[in-house]
Amino acid sequence: MATMESIALSTQQVDGDKMIVNMGPTHPSTHGTLRIVLELQGEFVTRATPEIGYLHRGVEKLGENLSYHQFVTLTDRLNYCSSIMNNVGYSHAVEKLLGIEAAIPERAKVIRVLVSELARIADHIVCVGINAVDLGAFTAFLYLFRQRETVYDLFEMAAGQRLHTSFTRVGGLFRDLPDDFFPLAERFLEECLPVIDELEGLLTRNPIWHDRTKGIGALSPEDAISWGYTGPCLRACGVPQDLRKSQPYLGYDQYDFDIPVGTTGDVFDRYLVRVEEMRQSLRIVRQALDKLREIGPGPIIVDDYKVALPPKEKVYTRMESLIHHFKLIMHGMEMPVGEIYSATEAANGELGFYIVSDGGKSPYRIRVRPPCLPIFSSFDQKVRGRLIADAVSELGAMNIIAGELDR
Amino acid sequence: MIERIEEQLPGAITDHHAFRGDVTIVVTKEKFLDVVGLIFKDGYQMLVDITAVDWLERQMDGRPLRFDVVYHWLNLTSQERLRIKVPVADGETVPSLANPDLPHPFKTADWFEREVFDLFGIPFEGHPNMVRLLTWQDFPGHALRKDFPLDGGDPFCMADSTAPYAQHNPTTNP
Numbered sequence: 001m002a003t004m005e006s007i008a009l010s011t012q013q014v015d016g017d018k019m020i021v022n023m024g025p026t027h028p029s030t031h032g033t034l035r036i037v038l039e040l041q042g043e044f045v046t047r048a049t050p051e052i053g054y055l056h057r058g059v060e061k062l063g064e065n066l067s068y069h070q071f072v073t074l075t076d077r078l079n080y081c082s083s084i085m086n087n088v089g090y091s092h093a094v095e096k097l098l099g100i101e102a103a104i105p106e107r108a109k110v111i112r113v114l115v116s117e118l119a120r121i122a123d124h125i126v127c128v129g130i131n132a133v134d135l136g137a138f139t140a141f142l143y144l145f146r147q148r149e150t151v152y153d154l155f156e157m158a159a160g161q162r163l164h165t166s167f168t169r170v171g172g173l174f175r176d177l178p179d180d181f182f183p184l185a186e187r188f189l190e191e192c193l194p195v196i197d198e199l200e201g202l203l204t205r206n207p208i209w210h211d212r213t214k215g216i217g218a219l220s221p222e223d224a225i226s227w228g229y230t231g232p233c234l235r236a237c238g239v240p241q242d243l244r245k246s247q248p249y250l251g252y253d254q255y256d257f258d259i260p261v262g263t264t265g266d267v268f269d270r271y272l273v274r275v276e277e278m279r280q281s282l283r284i285v286r287q288a289l290d291k292l293r294e295i296g297p298g299p300i301i302v303d304d305y306k307v308a309l310p311p312k313e314k315v316y317t318r319m320e321s322l323i324h325h326f327k328l329i330m331h332g333m334e335m336p337v338g339e340i341y342s343a344t345e346a347a348n349g350e351l352g353f354y355i356v357s358d359g360g361k362s363p364y365r366i367r368v369r370p371p372c373l374p375i376f377s378s379f380d381q382k383v384r385g386r387l388i389a390d391a392v393s394e395l396g397a398m399n400i401i402a403g404e405l406d407r
Numbered sequence: 408m409i410e411r412i413e414e415q416l417p418g419a420i421t422d423h424h425a426f427r428g429d430v431t432i433v434v435t436k437e438k439f440l441d442v443v444g445l446i447f448k449d450g451y452q453m454l455v456d457i458t459a460v461d462w463l464e465r466q467m468d469g470r471p472l473r474f475d476v477v478y479h480w481l482n483l484t485s486q487e488r489l490r491i492k493v494p495v496a497d498g499e500t501v502p503s504l505a506n507p508d509l510p511h512p513f514k515t516a517d518w519f520e521r522e523v524f525d526l527f528g529i530p531f532e533g534h535p536n537m538v539r540l541l542t543w544q545d546f547p548g549h550a551l552r553k554d555f556p557l558d559g560g561d562p563f564c565m566a567d568s569t570a571p572y573a574q575h576n577p578t579t580n581p
Contacts, residue, residue: 053541060526061550065557096427225453225483228515239483246486338426341479341490343455354477356460369456369479377518406541 017041023391025054034402036379036391043387048380055406063366067332068094068170071366076164078368079404081126082119082347084155084165086404088112091168092249093342093353097335100171100307105299107292108172109250114185114288115158115167116250117281121192122151123347123399124232124274124281131271131396132203135212140202147195150188157181170333171308172301182289189286196278203271213267217382217394224265228374231349233398236273237265243345255284267397307333332361348372348399370404408449408489416441431490439493440502440509447511451480451489454504457519459527463553473497474529478504495529506533526551 024035033054039047059078063071075086095101125148129141152162158177159165167173203209219227224237234241242259244252260276262269301308305324314321335357343352349371356365375398383391409423409432419438424431434442456479465473472494480489495501504516520531521540528549530537539546548555 053543056541058550061555061557099427223514226512226514228454228513228519241483339431339490340427340429341456341488350455352456352479354456354458354479365460367456367458367477369458373518373522374515377515381514 018046021388023388024051034376034400034405036395038388038391040388043389045383045386045388045391048383048391050376050379052376052402053406055402057407059368059407060366063363065362067361068335068363069328069332071363072168072170073164073166075368076166077403078370078407079123079346079348079351079401080163081401082123083163084115084119084159084167085123085344085346086351087165087168088116088250089342089344089346089351090353091170092344093340093355094170096342097338097340097355097357098170098307098333099336100302100304103302103304104172105301106251107176107295107298108300110288110291110295111158111173111177111300112168113250113252113255114285114292115155117284117288118151118154118185118188120281120347121278121285122148124278125151127347127396127399128199128271128274131267131393132209134392134396135209137203137206137209140199143195143198143202147188147192150184150191154181154184154188157184169301169308171304172299174301176297176300177292182292185285185289189282189289192282193279196275196282200275204275210268212389212393213271213397215264216267216386216390217265217270217397219265219378219382221265227378229349229378230371230374231345231347232270232273232277233265233349233375235260236262236269238263243343243350247343249344255287257281257284267393270397335359335361343369346371348401348404349375368404368407370407372398372400372405376400376405408446408487411449412442412445415445429488429490431492433492433494436493436495436499436501439491442491443504444510446480446489446491450482450484451487453481453483454513454515454519455479455481455488457504457516457523459523459529459551461527461551461553467494471496474527476501476523476529497528500530500532503531503534505531505535507535508533525549528552 019040021038021040022035023038025033035051035054037049037051038045059074062074072087072090075090076083078086095104125144129144132140155165156162158181159167219237221237221239224234224239229237238261240259240261245259257280260273260280262273305321309328310321310324315325337357337359339356341352341354343350350369351371352369354367354369355363358364379394383394409420413420416438419434419442420432421435422433458477460475460477462473462475474495476493476495478491480491493501503520504513505520506512518540520534521538523529524531524537525539525541526549538544542550
């Protein structure tokens with residue numbers, strides 16, 4: 001029988017001084033179930049092998065067996081820190097497939113932009129706050145998370161749920177914003193900006209924060225494109241690519257905002273880009289709220305009962321509406337045959353949906369292009385030759401959300 | 408773009424269509440790397456996504472070309488997108504874009520191709536590390552194939568598994 005000593009000895013003979021350490025699947029800094037096998041030489045990482053799939057639920061397989069409307073709830077569970085943006089992205093994709101983008105009411109578009117930007121702020125708060133906690137800066141996290149609670153209160157008012165919002169429907173939204181949404185949103189706008197300034201006061205010129213973040217995970221723009229980077233991670237490398245500007249959707253071209261761009265792509269640059277994006281998102285929220293007041297009350301879903309369910313009072317009182325309701329639930333929408341790829345700028349980067357329709361009730365194939373899978377695939381290259389502590393810093397700044405990574 | 412490819416590589420494009428503004432070209436497996444080299448020079452430098460579609464019973468030109476491997480490209484300068492589809496039969500390989508011997512290997516293809524291999528069972532030729540990505544190494548079958556049951560078949564997916572824990576599982580080994 002092998003003794004502990006003999007096992008230890010044989011491992012040492014094979015690997016030299018190398019030590020194998022499992023980071024995850026339940027390590028506090030992995031934020032979700034992902035596992036990284038680190039090969040260490042002393043404190044230095046010689047190789048990192050990410051093992052993903054612990055949260056693989058087969059979302060794409062399920063989507064092939066659910067109707068287009070039912071899939072909305074599954075998109076909540078992709079990036080669960082900003083689920084409303086996934087709802088928006090998915091509904092936008094189905095609308096592109098149906099060819100009804102022009103028919104979406106203006107009010108629905110503005111509300112979608114409004115909640116998307118709120119979600120972007122909440123997502124960046126999680127990313128920056130948790131990254132700071134991992135590196136020992138607890139105060140920034142506490143300040144930020146109070147604002148995140150307000151965002152989730154707003155979501156609860158809008159959708160009835162904090163996290164799994166399922167707010168959008170194909171063709172619009174499932175309900176309008178309630179009246180008490182607006183005073184709280186105004187208050188949030190007032191309170192959030194000073195907190196972002198406070199966060200910058202705590203971190204941006206903090207020498208410890210510089211030591212832990214500067215120069216870690218730097219990447220050239222060419223490499224970032226080759227790795228398939230999108231979102232804040234790509235912009236931190238100096239590539240000004242933002243789908244909201246470059247391929248405007250939902251009328252983003254009517255809003256006034258800037259795209260922050262970094263230079264080196266290290267953890268510090270990604271932090272700066274995210275903080276500035278929060279400020280820009282606040283600007284968009286301000287404009288969206290003004291726009292909503294301008295537009296006034298109106299429809300929030302397309303007036304086509306072959307796509308969207310008729311209102312309940314009509315279903316209960318009119319025969320035609322009841323038939324429409326029944327047809328839509330039992331047979332689904334009349335889908336064209338074809339394939340589309342639709343991408344939106346989610347908090348992590350380009351969230352794409354590739355839908356192949358054979359005209360049936362459910363998609364023949366639905367593919368979710370998660371922004372953080374290509375980003376995470378570069379993890380090994382970025383942490384090789386660095387300290388374990390740098391790996392933690394790098395992992396936090398990549399903003400890996402396991403729900404979206406594994407689908 | 409399509410004319411340019413047809414001019415330089417006659418016969419490479421077997422079909423093309425546009426739907427809702429998305430341009431799709433269908434390319435033969437043999438000419439795929441040449442086409443990629445051409446569009447790379449033309450600015451389609453960002454490989455956004457690799458996936459596949461399973462057309463279980465499909466016959467093309469008398470061959471059972473069951474799968475479409477689907478590539479999405481983005482031209483960062485002009486912001487145009489291009490979709491390339493490569494039809495392959497079951498068990499056939501596709502040239503890997505992560506192959507380090509290529510003049511311009513796409514690093515992002517590494518994991519995307521592993522995912523396609525995992526969920527569809529399409530192997531990529533020249534891939535540096537062709538192992539499953541999302542499911543475990545002993546997983547029976549490929550989950551996104553159309554003939555893979557939605558509930559996973561047996562409850563623990565371990566009937567044919569060679570993993571040591573499967574041998575001791577009373578539910579799968581009566």
